[in-house]
Structure formats: structure tokens, C-alpha cells
Amino acid sequence: MADQTLDAKGLNCPLPILRAKKALKDMATGQTLEIIATDPGSIPDFEAFCRTTGNQMLESKQDGNLYKFLIKRTA
């Protein structure tokens, strides 16, 4: 569904953000990136990241020990 998926499982701060930024940079405006993480801190962090950079958080959900985010590149 997403244009690209980033597996950030097992990575700790700030690596999920750094990897996500790297992926978004190579995507076109309007494309979506799914991120799967295990770091609970990634919930507030990806929200802060989106608010600050102007990218859009389409979905943020918890699935057992996994945190899944769907971000649309808009910035």
C-alpha cells in the first residue's frame, strides 16, 4: 500500500528518524513511507518530526510490540 517500507525494528533513537529522513529524501512529493519500529519513543518522535518538517502523518498505530507509521512526503 505504501510506496516504500522502512524496517526500523531493533533500532534505537535517533536511528529510526535518520533512516526515515534518508528514505523520504529519495521519494517524490506525495509518495508514502511506512515505518515499522520497536522503539516506543518513536511515537512522539515521528509526530514531532512530521510537525517540524511539514510532512504528513497519515497513520500511527501500535500492533503488539510493533509501532507502525505511515508518512506522506509533503515537504
Add this chain to the structure above:
Amino acid sequence: MADQTLDAKGLNCPLPILRAKKALKDMATGQTLEIIATDPGSIPDFEAFCRTTGNQMLESKQDGNLYKFLIKRTA
């Protein structure tokens, strides 16, 4: 040629800047100060100093191990 010359050879950061400022303070607006330094960091530092204080860098050149600056007091 310059109205005054400051020998800052052998001096390390921040002494060339401090001595230059002291010299400029006693000069009239429009007068020029030549500075001779051996610290390679003085190149970006005197440029930053001029941009920040509004004084004018008329000349910045390297002559072997010597760095020579010509600054006009305009601030």
C-alpha cells in the same frame, strides 16, 4: 600605506581579534588597520569579525606562513 599596523605574529585565538579590536577602537572612522598574523584560523575569524561588526575587509592574503589583512574602520 595602512594608517596603523598590528603585529599579531605568534598569537593564537582569540588574541589577534582582541588586539585588532583594541586598535580599531582608537582609530577614526575611515582609517585602515593592517594585521599580520601566523594563525591560519585568523582567516575565517577576521572575515566573521568584519561581517559581524560591519567593519570592511579591504584585503586578505597569504604570504608564505603569514596572513595579512587590511581592515577599514567603518563601524
Add this chain to the structure above:
Amino acid sequence: MANESQGGAGASNAKSMSIIVTKGSLDWAYPPFILATTAAAMGVDVTMFFTFYGLPLLLKKLDLQVTPLGNPAMKMPMMGMHMGMPNIVGMIPGVDAAASRMMKNLIKKKGVASIEELREAAVESDVKMIACQMTMDLFEYDLKDMIGGIQLGGAATYMEGALKADINLYI
């Protein structure tokens, strides 16, 4: 809105941050690199000024050790609890090295980036890194032993950037 691709040049409308990096131990190298890389990822122009004991963090070959600084009795997780070694123990040759190995193992096990990895990310995301010329002279470091892409500068260079920055940290 931040510009996705700009560097640390400062000609943009992006927010900016400066960090003075003064400490060179394994533990204290983390805060500046974590903050710098995250800020850069969020579109912030970042300048790091490496001075005093922070300067060796620019050496190509890093050999970082932990210190008891700010960590009373050097508490570490061991055997399911937080054990403290009296700091004097850390002074015995070999114990610092053992604590450093323990920290490096924890780092790997917990998915925490290495300093080398974060430094590389900083370079890739155009974080501007300035080596303090005075510290280079004082402690006899050579630019050829340091990573590429760094610039030399002094206090006036730092001040010019800091006066324009939104965040200025001293670490």
C-alpha cells in the same frame, strides 16, 4: 516549512543550531552527535564546533573510552541490577577499558548507533563541522589525521554563527 536538501551554509530560511563540543569520551560524544543528526534530519542547519577535548572526535580513527563524569559510582546494569563501582576503581588501569567494553556491548545489544555511524550521518546530512585551530595547535593535532569535509576556525567564526542561531548548546 524546512527545505529538504539545503546544507549548513546558512543562506536559507531554515532554523539553525550551533553546538560547542568540548568532551571526547565515549559517553559524552553521544549527545552532540545525536542532536546534530536529528536536527539535520528535521531540516535544521547545524554547526558543530569541536574544541578542547572534543577535538579528537574528528580523528579518522576513534578510540573512545567511558568516563565517570556525571555518573556517581559509575552505575551500570549488571546481573539484572544497577551496580555501582566506586569511582576509585575506575582509576585502576584496565578498569576504564573494561567499562568501555561493557558500554560498547550494551550499545550494540540495544540497537544504539555507534559514534562512527552518527558522525557519518552528520557528514552526509551536511552538518558543518569546524575544528578549533587553537586546540589543533595547543594539543598538536594534524588536519591530515582528521576526517574530510571539516573546516578550521576560531571563536569569531563560532560567534558569527551563534548570533544567528535559534539554539546554541555547549556540551
Add this chain to the structure above:
Amino acid sequence: MANESQGGAGASNAKSMSIIVTKGSLDWAYPPFILATTAAAMGVDVTMFFTFYGLPLLLKKLDLQVTPLGNPAMKMPMMGMHMGMPNIVGMIPGVDAAASRMMKNLIKKKGVASIEELREAAVESDVKMIACQMTMDLFEYDLKDMIGGIQLGGAATYMEGALKADINLYI
């Protein structure tokens, strides 16, 4: 454009900076004084707030020593290479003094200002220096042992200045 002649009074349009100075060792006395004097030379109104172990930097007679703080194994350039002394060696009486002498020799040899010289430059360029009254009481210091031109104050005095400042550093 900065005003060339204003002092630290803060009534001007100049940019301003505050620095909290908490460390009193020979090495860690450098960053605050280098930044304060450079900023003042660049037309910035500077206030230094001396507290805790930074307070003795205002004593007329300085007797500063290096510390291993933030410098793992106290690496120093010796015999053409960077030698580290295990920190335990620094705990032996007399060795800190030897390291301090070594540092002072390097400082002189490399054309680096002494702390006394930078402090004098700070006074001359109207850097506002505030001694923390609480620390004076706590560690039993006397104003008559300190340099002239300083003011007494506390956290509220610091806060008022910092709230208006463009750069606030804690060193």
C-alpha cells in the same frame, strides 16, 4: 551594525550573550573567557555569571590546575605523540601539578593567552561579571579577595539577563 563603544549595560541595540561559569580548572576556564572576550570584541553585550566551582576564577590570585574531566586518560602531546596517563596517575599527589605545569608550558609555547590575560581583556571590554552570592556564602569566599569591577547577584539576576539574551551558554 554593532556599536563599537558600548558596555555591558544592555540598554543598547547590541546583541547580548550570557554565560554561566561553573568550572574552575585551568582547562575549563578557557572556553568562557575566550567566548566572552571575542563576543565583546564583536560588539556583543556579555554577562558572565560565576557560580559553584567557577567562582574562584574571580579571585585576584589564580592558581589553576588541570583536571581529567572530559579528557579520557588525560591525553597530552608528549614526545611527538599523544600519550595518555591512566587517570589513577592523576590522583597521585604532585602529578596533577605536573600536568598543570605541562599545560602551562604548552600554552606559553603556542602563543595562547593566559587566563589572567583574558580576564583582564574581559574587564577592559566591559564584560559584566557577576559573582554568585550563594556560592560566596557556601564556600566562604570574601569579596575583598576578588578582582574589582564585579557585581554580586543570584539566580534572579541571571534570569533577567538571560531572558533578553540572544545566546545563553552553561559551561
